[in-house]
Amino acid sequence: MARGAAEFLQAHWRGLDPYDAAEPPETLAERAGVAEEAVVKLNANENPYGPSPKALDALRKGGRIAVYPDPAQTAMRRALAAYTGAPPGQIVVGNGSDEIIDLVFRSVLAPGDRIVNTPPTFGMYDVIAHICGASVIAAERNERFELDVQRTLDAAEGAKLIALASPNNPSGNASPQADIERILEADCIVMVDEAYAEFAGRSVIPLIRRHPNLIALRTMSKWAGLAGLRVGYGVMDAAMADALMRGKPPYNVSQTAETALLASLDDAALLNERAALIVQERERMTALLAALPGVEPLPSEANFLLCRMPRGRGKAAYDGLAARGVSVRYYPKAPLADCLRISVGTPSDTDRLVAALESALG
Ligand SMILES: Cc1ncc(COP(=O)(O)O)c(C=O)c1O
Incomplete structure (x- = not known):
């Protein structure tokens, strides 16, 4: 019998590390035990207002x-x-x-x-x-x-x-x-x-x-x-x-x-207005996160921000948010250890994020 197709892979394909992609909302919902609509999805820098x-x-x-x-x-x-x-x-x-x-x-x-x-x-x-x-x-x-x-x-x-x-x-x-x-x-x-x-x-x-x-x-x-x-x-x-x-x-x-x-x-004018809203919300979110003890949001020009959690608490913060239906991106390794990347959502997404983080960090 001929060898399996994978036997013919080029050497550099064999141990290829895939891109670490964001989880879709249905998987997040299942993990958190909440309805899909209840997930606050801030893990992939998507636009909270959707298409024009x-x-x-x-x-x-x-x-x-x-x-x-x-x-x-x-x-x-x-x-x-x-x-x-x-x-x-x-x-x-x-x-x-x-x-x-x-x-x-x-x-x-x-x-x-x-x-x-x-x-x-x-x-x-x-x-x-x-x-x-x-x-x-x-x-x-x-x-x-x-x-x-x-x-x-x-x-x-x-x-x-x-x-x-x-x-x-x-x-x-x-x-x-x-x-x-x-x-x-x-x-x-x-x-x-x-x-x-x-x-x-x-x-x-x-x-x-x-x-x-x-x-x-x-x-x-x-x-x-x-x-x-x-x-x-x-x-x-x-x-x-x-x-x-x-x-x-x-x-x-x-x-x-x-x-x-x-x-x-x-519809670029309307999309630009929404981008301006997101930028405004990013600044409000930055101030709210900065007010939490030990939490340090970094300045951003995008529709997300990187935020340092209290030392050694990154994974706990990520898990605590996930358990409360809020999905963000976690980076386990230096130089990002203890950092979460959080997309900017609607004002109500921010309010839920901040409340969940406060509760997760105790
Ligand atoms: C810096 C950067 N480039 C490219 C992409 C991929 O964008 P697209 O959806 O157009 O493939 C992303 C998506 O997160 C990104 O952050």
């Missing part, structure tokens, strides 16, 4: 579901050009920005190539680099989770790509433009993941004109409340966009996701 009414209307009307989507992404690229200010030929739309990370990495990384990561940060850069057989050089952030620019540049010697998120997940802080401009002097791709840009109110996209090595990633998952539909995009030099368009799966973004993206961009 125009997007929901368009989805209800349906789309041309029996027909394949446009592989050239003409309508989406045009609409995103108007939204971002970049030409349509510099935009590539993906099945979430995760797919753009995957496309960029697969297009440039051969086994043995090097990339620079700036941990603690979003886990997918590491996972996809390993899938490509690349080695990941860590240029650790400093104790305030700011980029160490010189360390990042030194690590980039001979590397093909630097991946950095701004605002960073899970620390919430954004990098000053001057730091990013210094990093752009490196002779490699600099991929700046701006999944949370709409909450920070700034973007590196205008820098692409002067820095053809810059790739900016954006998503409709956070700002536009479309996480479940999977649609994100990359903005980059036209030659790189062309290359990714040639290599991407032809129908990578569904008709449904396209319908929702176009209607959301048409």
